[in-house]
Amino acid sequence: MPQGDYIELHQKRHGRRLDYEERKRKKEARQVHKRSKQAQNSIGIKGKMIAKKNYAEKAQMKKTLKMHEESSSRRKADEDVQEGAVPAYLLDRENTSRAKVLSNTIKQKRKEKAGKWEVPLPKVRPVAEDEMFRVIRSGKRKTKQWKRMVTKATFVGPGFTRKPPKYERFIRPSGLRFTKAHVTHPELRCTFCLEIIGIKKNPNGPMYTSLGVMTRGTIIEVNVSELGLVTPAGKVVWGKYAQVTNNPENDGCINAVLLV
Amino acid sequence: MAMNTVMCLLTDAEGTPLGSAMYIPHNAGHLQLINLVNTFLNNEEKLSYSFYVSDEELLVSVGTYMERNSVSVENVLKIVYRQQAVFRIRPVYRCSQTISDVHEGEILCVSFSPDGKQLASGSGDKTVRLWDLNTETPMFTCKGHKEHVLAVAWSPDAKCLVSGDRDGKVCCWDPSKGELLGNALSGHKKWICGIAWEPAHLSYPSRRFVTCGKDGDARIWDFTLKRTLIVLSGHTRAVTCVKWGGDGTIYTGSQDSTIRMWEITQQGQGILKHILRDHAGWVNSLSLSTEYVLRTGAFDHTRQVTCSDEEMKKIALERYIKAKGKVDSPERLVSGSDDFTIILWEPSVSLQPKQKMVTTARVTGHQQLVNHVYFSPNGQWIASASFDKSVKLWDGVTGKFITAFRGHANCVYQISWSPDSRMLLSCSKDSTLKVWDIGTKKLKHDLPGHKDEVWAVDWSPDGEKVASGGLDKDLKLWKG
Numbered sequence: 001m002p003q004g005d006y007i008e009l010h011q012k013r014h015g016r017r018l019d020y021e022e023r024k025r026k027k028e029a030r031q032v033h034k035r036s037k038q039a040q041n042s043i044g045i046k047g048k049m050i051a052k053k054n055y056a057e058k059a060q061m062k063k064t065l066k067m068h069e070e071s072s073s074r075r076k077a078d079e080d081v082q083e084g085a086v087p088a089y090l091l092d093r094e095n096t097s098r099a100k101v102l103s104n105t106i107k108q109k110r111k112e113k114a115g116k117w118e119v120p121l122p123k124v125r126p127v128a129e130d131e132m133f134r135v136i137r138s139g140k141r142k143t144k145q146w147k148r149m150v151t152k153a154t155f156v157g158p159g160f161t162r163k164p165p166k167y168e169r170f171i172r173p174s175g176l177r178f179t180k181a182h183v184t185h186p187e188l189r190c191t192f193c194l195e196i197i198g199i200k201k202n203p204n205g206p207m208y209t210s211l212g213v214m215t216r217g218t219i220i221e222v223n224v225s226e227l228g229l230v231t232p233a234g235k236v237v238w239g240k241y242a243q244v245t246n247n248p249e250n251d252g253c254i255n256a257v258l259l260v
Numbered sequence: 261m262a263m264n265t266v267m268c269l270l271t272d273a274e275g276t277p278l279g280s281a282m283y284i285p286h287n288a289g290h291l292q293l294i295n296l297v298n299t300f301l302n303n304e305e306k307l308s309y310s311f312y313v314s315d316e317e318l319l320v321s322v323g324t325y326m327e328r329n330s331v332s333v334e335n336v337l338k339i340v341y342r343q344q345a346v347f348r349i350r351p352v353y354r355c356s357q358t359i360s361d362v363h364e365g366e367i368l369c370v371s372f373s374p375d376g377k378q379l380a381s382g383s384g385d386k387t388v389r390l391w392d393l394n395t396e397t398p399m400f401t402c403k404g405h406k407e408h409v410l411a412v413a414w415s416p417d418a419k420c421l422v423s424g425d426r427d428g429k430v431c432c433w434d435p436s437k438g439e440l441l442g443n444a445l446s447g448h449k450k451w452i453c454g455i456a457w458e459p460a461h462l463s464y465p466s467r468r469f470v471t472c473g474k475d476g477d478a479r480i481w482d483f484t485l486k487r488t489l490i491v492l493s494g495h496t497r498a499v500t501c502v503k504w505g506g507d508g509t510i511y512t513g514s515q516d517s518t519i520r521m522w523e524i525t526q527q528g529q530g531i532l533k534h535i536l537r538d539h540a541g542w543v544n545s546l547s548l549s550t551e552y553v554l555r556t557g558a559f560d561h562t563r564q565v566t567c568s569d570e571e572m573k574k575i576a577l578e579r580y581i582k583a584k585g586k587v588d589s590p591e592r593l594v595s596g597s598d599d600f601t602i603i604l605w606e607p608s609v610s611l612q613p614k615q616k617m618v619t620t621a622r623v624t625g626h627q628q629l630v631n632h633v634y635f636s637p638n639g640q641w642i643a644s645a646s647f648d649k650s651v652k653l654w655d656g657v658t659g660k661f662i663t664a665f666r667g668h669a670n671c672v673y674q675i676s677w678s679p680d681s682r683m684l685l686s687c688s689k690d691s692t693l694k695v696w697d698i699g700t701k702k703l704k705h706d707l708p709g710h711k712d713e714v715w716a717v718d719w720s721p722d723g724e725k726v727a728s729g730g731l732d733k734d735l736k737l738w739k740g
Binding site: 086088225229 | 368
């Protein structure tokens with residue numbers, strides 16, 4: 001690097017070489033090839049840095065070119081059409097997003113027969129019997145311990161009448177009885193408060209299913225008539241399965257996700 | 261053997277008595293009454309009638325009716341007779357063809373041509389497709405729109421097809437070749453909501469049609485000149501529906517809750533005749549009592565061969581007069597609105613509503629907005645489809661509520677009548693179509709099969725086929 005300005009001084013006094021412009025032009029023309037050779041042959045970190053810089057320049061150049069193109073030529077009408085065509089009478093109305101192809105009862109029936117279910121919660125923590133039941137002592141001296149009280153949420157159904165208290169072994173307290181569940185439709189992503197029709201299966205055992213105990217992972221059947229679903233055959237669907245996703249005895253409500 | 265007789269007075273739907281009160285034997289049934297009416301009217305052919313006593317159909321003999329309802333023999337029994345269509349349409353109950361994967365977008369509107377030979381469907385994939393009804397396969401694909409095709413309308417002489425899209429452009433097609441005539445006509449600034457043609461008896465062959473759009477204007481176009489003739493502006497919000505009446509008046513219903521009546525003067529100016537203000541919400545749909553006849557022009561269910569222009573115009577005029585009722589009875593207009601009500605007007609008689617079919621009697625009125633109202637082809641009934649999942653039937657002359665058809669599981673979108681006015685077809689958000697019988701007031705057939713909402717339905721004017729389409733992009737043809 002020159003220390004001082006003797007080069008400029010000489011240029012001012014005596015001018016440049018006679019073929020200066022020519023040489024400059026050719027040198028600049030060679031720069032392109034030199035740059036590309038450099039980019040192709042550099043290896044290691046140096047090569048990576050050069051590649052990165054070149055890429056950034058290329059992207060920027062493309063953007064500016066596009067910008068210029070926009071202003072110069074008249075644009076043709078936009079080719080891509082908005083999704084979601086609706087007829088004229090629905091255009092000004094905001095529609096809730098529709099669920100995809102509605103329930104297929106045939107598939108459901110087949111699954112029911114096979115006993116196999118694709119459920120959102122395939123495995124749940126097993127609930128022990130001493131967690132599920134509390135021992136109730138009865139008798140004059142409170143020594144008999146054959147009664148049990150259920151400590152989890154239950155569903156009993158509308159026509160339920162208790163057995164005579166002297167003989168009932170399992171007590172289902174009315175405070176833990178639920179009739180409605182908050183069911184979420186997985187595709188629509190909205191939650192409805194629907195009535196429970198019955199308990200289909202409790203993963204902890206058939207005894208709990210028959211008692212009507214609802215723990216996390218239980219499959220329940222809910223009344224979906226307010227969703228207005230229709231089978232491909234044209235019948236109105238009014239019951240669908242849902243799986244409980246929370247621990248109702250801790251929350252005080254039943255949250256479930258609909259199995260579509 | 262003394263024959264018990266009953267004193268009866270036969271009147272027609274509008275109240276004019278046929279002869280004076282007479283004694284009719286106790287056991288006079290349907291057939292005998294038909295004979296009686298035919299003789300009194302001096303009909304050459306025996307026409308079929310249905311009889312109503314205080315709005316209930318008379319199905320048994322007169323004597324049994326009196327006993328059942330314990331009507332006193334001393335009072336004169338008023339029997340209203342209504343002419344039924346001479347021909348009977350077979351009810352539609354099976355899907356003859358599902359055409360999937362042809363339309364790449366949702367089907368937004370379907371329309372049969374007035375002579376029943378062709379079917380046009382407009383869709384979200386920007387095309388209008390013409391279908392061959394004999395083989396039930398696609399015939400032409402008409403490309404020319406750049407946005408979803410929202411409305412499609414055939415001229416009453418079945419020679420011209422016009423479609424409107426979401427951009428506000430109108431395209432004119434030649435239906436025999438499926439070609440675009442000229443360019444897409446621009447004029448409307450926003451999407452087009454409806455199209456109506458000038459009736460055949462006013463001008464044959466058809467030339468003028470009117471379109472209405474979200475921008476609040478209605479424009480009258482000339483099909484041959486391919487340009488706007490008149491702009492009818494005045495509405496402050498979107499114009500949702502337009503109808504061209506048989507007397508030349510154009511009715512436009514709008515989201516600003518008014519209905520305007522326009523007239524075209526001799527000099528070719530469009531002037532506002534009247535404004536009908538009585539709705540409290542958007543006017544969603546209009547229907548004229550002669551609408552079916554105006555749409556089909558000179559064609560009827562027998563699919564007659566075309567004759568000369570003059571003759572066709574005459575036939576169209578005859579059909580129009582017959583559909584209106586007596587020569588001087590006015591055309592009736594019914595409008596359905598977002599305020600859950602339907603109002604029956606007689607616009608040439610008075611600006612006040614003739615009858616409001618309203619929710620104050622919440623039992624009879626609709627509980628949700630009314631999406632579509634449609635007069636039956638013989639003008640005797642009005643059907644209304646609403647988002648409260650029911651279809652309601654009202655008397656076409658007085659506007660009284662007759663019955664509600666319940667069965668759909670979700671909003672009912674559109675309705676269509678069979679040409680003999682005996683059956684009603686409704687399509688809904690729950691992906692089914694349902695055929696209702698007017699005589700028994702019950703569901704006749706359920707037509708499931710669509711995989712998603714059904715948005716458009718049409719019954720061909722010769723009664724042979726029904727076409728339906730919607731969100732699932734399949735066009736289904738149904739047959740009897």
